[in-house]
Amino acid sequence: MKALLVGEYRDGKLLEYSYELFGFAAQLGADTAMVLVGRDGEFLQYSGKLYLADVGKYGEYNPDLHKKLVLAAVEREKPDYVVFLHTSYGWDLAPRIAAALGVAAISEVLAVVEGGFELPCCNSKMRRTVKPQGAGAVLTLQGGAFPVQKPGGTPQLQPLDAEGTARVTFLGYEPAAEKGVDLAKAEVIVSAGRGIGKMENVPVIAALAKALGGELGASRPVVDGGWVAHGHQVGTTGQTVNPKLYIACGISGAIQHLAGMKKSGFIVAINKDKDAPIGEVADVLVVADVMQFVPALTAKLANR
Amino acid sequence: MKILVCIKQVPDMESRFRPDSAGVWFSDTDLAFRMNEYDEYAVEQAVRLKEQLGGEPELTVLSIGPDRVVEAMKKALAMGCDRGVQVQDPAVHLKDPWQVASVIAAFAKSENFDLIFAGLQSLDRGSAQVGVSIAELLNYPCATTVVGFEYADGMLTVKRELEGGIKGIVQLRTPALVTCQLGLNVPRYPTLPNIMKAKKKEILAIPVADLLHEEPRTVTGSFHAPAKKGSGVVLEGDVGSQVDKLLGILREKTTVLR
Numbered sequence: 001m002k003a004l005l006v007g008e009y010r011d012g013k014l015l016e017y018s019y020e021l022f023g024f025a026a027q028l029g030a031d032t033a034m035v036l037v038g039r040d041g042e043f044l045q046y047s048g049k050l051y052l053a054d055v056g057k058y059g060e061y062n063p064d065l066h067k068k069l070v071l072a073a074v075e076r077e078k079p080d081y082v083v084f085l086h087t088s089y090g091w092d093l094a095p096r097i098a099a100a101l102g103v104a105a106i107s108e109v110l111a112v113v114e115g116g117f118e119l120p121c122c123n124s125k126m127r128r129t130v131k132p133q134g135a136g137a138v139l140t141l142q143g144g145a146f147p148v149q150k151p152g153g154t155p156q157l158q159p160l161d162a163e164g165t166a167r168v169t170f171l172g173y174e175p176a177a178e179k180g181v182d183l184a185k186a187e188v189i190v191s192a193g194r195g196i197g198k199m200e201n202v203p204v205i206a207a208l209a210k211a212l213g214g215e216l217g218a219s220r221p222v223v224d225g226g227w228v229a230h231g232h233q234v235g236t237t238g239q240t241v242n243p244k245l246y247i248a249c250g251i252s253g254a255i256q257h258l259a260g261m262k263k264s265g266f267i268v269a270i271n272k273d274k275d276a277p278i279g280e281v282a283d284v285l286v287v288a289d290v291m292q293f294v295p296a297l298t299a300k301l302a303n304r
Numbered sequence: 305m306k307i308l309v310c311i312k313q314v315p316d317m318e319s320r321f322r323p324d325s326a327g328v329w330f331s332d333t334d335l336a337f338r339m340n341e342y343d344e345y346a347v348e349q350a351v352r353l354k355e356q357l358g359g360e361p362e363l364t365v366l367s368i369g370p371d372r373v374v375e376a377m378k379k380a381l382a383m384g385c386d387r388g389v390q391v392q393d394p395a396v397h398l399k400d401p402w403q404v405a406s407v408i409a410a411f412a413k414s415e416n417f418d419l420i421f422a423g424l425q426s427l428d429r430g431s432a433q434v435g436v437s438i439a440e441l442l443n444y445p446c447a448t449t450v451v452g453f454e455y456a457d458g459m460l461t462v463k464r465e466l467e468g469g470i471k472g473i474v475q476l477r478t479p480a481l482v483t484c485q486l487g488l489n490v491p492r493y494p495t496l497p498n499i500m501k502a503k504k505k506e507i508l509a510i511p512v513a514d515l516l517h518e519e520p521r522t523v524t525g526s527f528h529a530p531a532k533k534g535s536g537v538v539l540e541g542d543v544g545s546q547v548d549k550l551l552g553i554l555r556e557k558t559t560v561l562r
Contacts, residue, residue: 010466061464061472063446088466091425091432092448098402098433099440104521105401107431115525122330123317123427129525137522167445169475171461176469188560212560224487230469237469245560252317266558267536268550273318274538275529282536284553286546296547304561 003030004079006070008089009038010060011173016148021083022046023146027112030081032151035073035160037066047153051076053160061089061170067096068162074101076158079136086140094138104132108142124255124277143236144259180231181215188214188245189264191234192222193257195250195271195290199227205249208294211301217241217261219251235260250290253278270294305361306415309350309385310408310422310435311343313369313376317427321529328524329397330428339376342423344491345484349453350421351384352489356455362386364415368407370394374507381502382494388505393512399520401429405437406518411510412442419460420481424449435483445476448483 003025007018014036025032034044035051037058044050051073058065070093074082082097084090086108098105111118116131117139183189190209192202202222209216218228220235234241236256246264251257253269253276261267262281269282270290279285286293315321315335324331339347347365354361365380367373368391377388391407393399399407412420420442422435432448439446451471452463458478463471465485494502537553539546555561 011470015467061474086432088449088464088472092436095401095433095436096440098521099437105431105433105437106522107401107433116523120530121428121430121527122315122321123430125317125529126321126330126527127530128328128527130522131525133519133521133523167476168447171473171475173466174463174471174473214560220486226490236467237465245554245558266554268554274540275320276318277530279536279538280530283557284537284539284550286539286550288539288543288546292543293546296543297550300547300551 001028001030002077002079003028003032003081003083004073004077005032005034006082006084006090006093007034007036007038007044008085008087009036009055014038014044017085017143019148019150020085020141020143020146022149022151024083024109024141026149027146028081033073033077033079034155035070037069040157044155045150045152046155047151048155049077049158050155051158051160053162059166059170062166063092063096063168064166065162065164066093067100068164069160070097071100072160072162081136082138084138084140086142090140094140098138101136101138103134104137106130106132106137107140109139110142110145120255123252125275142255177230180229183215183217183232183234183239183241186215186241186243188212189217189234189241189243190214190247190249191217191219191251191261192228192249193219193251194221195252196222197250197291199225201291202227204291204294208247208298211298212245214243214245219257220254248278248282249294251278252276253280305357305419306417307350307353307361307363308412308415308417308420309343309347309363309365309380310420310438311347311365311367311376311380312340312423312426313337313367313373314340314426314428323527327526329527337372337375339379340423340426342425342427342484342486345486345488346421346423347380347383347385348489348491349484351492353419353455354384364389366391366408366411368393368404368512369396377507378502379494381505382499383492384498386505388507390507390509391512391515392509396512400522401431401433402437402521403516403518405434405441407512407515408434409438409441410515410517412438416479418478420444422481422483424483424485432483435481439481442481444479444481446481446483447474447476449485450482451485451488453482453488
């Protein structure tokens with residue numbers, strides 16, 4: 001069995017999470033080759049075949065040409081699986097490759113299981129197992145689901161080229177918003193999620209953070225809704241944190257949020273939904289209405 | 305200008321999900337359904353573009369599913385879409401993303417839409433494949449994960465959200481397709497007069513058999529709850545005793561209360 005792994009390169013660098021592709025291939029027991037639109041001389045710790053297209057020529061995001069480049073590598077390598085990470089690059093490109101090859105696309109693989117691949121569904125609350133109909137598939141892997149693995153060595157370079165016109169023009173990057181609050185240094189973070197109900201309830205969560213000598217954090221919907229400034233956002237598009245204590249108030253636990261806080265020392269989740277995915281990482285799950293529980297906890301701390 | 309918005313009706317994600325009798329998806333009895341959150345941003349952006357262009361574009365909203373999906377379409381019509389298309393399919397949950405995309409593309413092909421909006425993904429299936437696959441089938445350029453959108457003279461300038469909060473700015477010319485990420489805009493609440501007006505808007509019904517010409521490319525084995533990894537303590541009961549128990553645990557297991 002052979003897997004063609006599609007690495008990612010951004011802003012002049014190989015993205016470290018590309019090495020999770022090797023962790024997956026090892027679990028699948030597949031032989032590997034990698035394809036990358038990057039730069040020669042980039043230090044990829046891998047001794048297999050590297051199909052390398054020049055990022056100077058093809059750009060870092062250029063779906064039409066990147067599709068042709070990956071297809072050119074597929075043509076030469078004839079893999080059983082083409083594997084991406086489930087990222088803004090992978091979920092954009094994987095369906096295009098699958099459509100061109102006429103094979104199954106399977107998104108956000110969590111695990112290799114008997115009978116196929118395990119995927120999350122229903123906002124990560126449930127799982128399903130899916131397998132391709134027929135031979136071959138294009139897969140995307142959930143970030144962090146498979147271990148980083150560095151095979152080591154020096155790759156055997158296979159230059160890769162493609163021709164065609166690009167219908168999407170890349171103009172440039174806009175840097176991430178200023179952090180504002182450096183949550184990485186906080187010992188205690190109390191985060192507000194959509195379950196707090198409305199913007200007017202944010203001070204109740206902030207009061208608990210203050211009572212514990214910590215900082216206020218927030219989940220994405222709360223920031224998108226303008227309830228809390230972006231500088232407080234915890235998760236993939238915000239900050240990654242590992243305080244001694246993390247209290248998630250009314251946060252269901254989307255994968256993007258969990259990725260930003262699951263390494264915290266001790267995790268308390270307050271949620272009225274006992275089955276919320278945040279329960280998977282919580283040391284203590286308090287099944288309660290956030291707006292009843294949090295003020296009661298804050299009052300008790302004040303009387304300590 | 306003709307614009308298509310693709311929406312899906314999904315269950316409230318706070319529901320308890322139980323497998324259906326075939327064991328491949330959830331049973332939809334006792335579930336409350338609503339418009340997929342990502343698609344609300346897609347509808348809002350389409351309506352804003354219509355307003356920007358002085359009301360000229362015609363906005364079609366499409367959904368595939370049983371008759372209950374009409375409720376989600378009515379919301380989109382009340383937000384400002386002009387007409388609805390229900391592709392009637394009581395078994396849409398058994399179609400894979402490729403088939404769903406092929407059905408939408410089969411409808412869109414003869415309509416020559418200038419612009420198609422879709423959500424980045426659905427909350428229940430979450431494949432993030434349907435939008436891009438429609439674009440591939442129609443041979444439209446496509447940008448996914450859009451958190452910023454501008455339109456002028458047939459040219460789209462959009463911001464794609466990348467990992468770590470970085471954004472990539474790209475341009476593409478219509479006809480095109482974009483998939484919308486959360487936070488792209490602030491979706492409006494339909495006003496009562498607009499809800500009343502929406503009741504008079506046309507909703508065309510098309511049987512899925514007229515549009516489905518593709519076989520599934522994946523097979524679902526099972527639908528199940530995750531294996532419990534967490535060894536966490538669950539505190540239930542009245543708030544007073546929950547507070548006391550939690551403080552006891554925090555004193556024992558952490559140093560933050562010392």
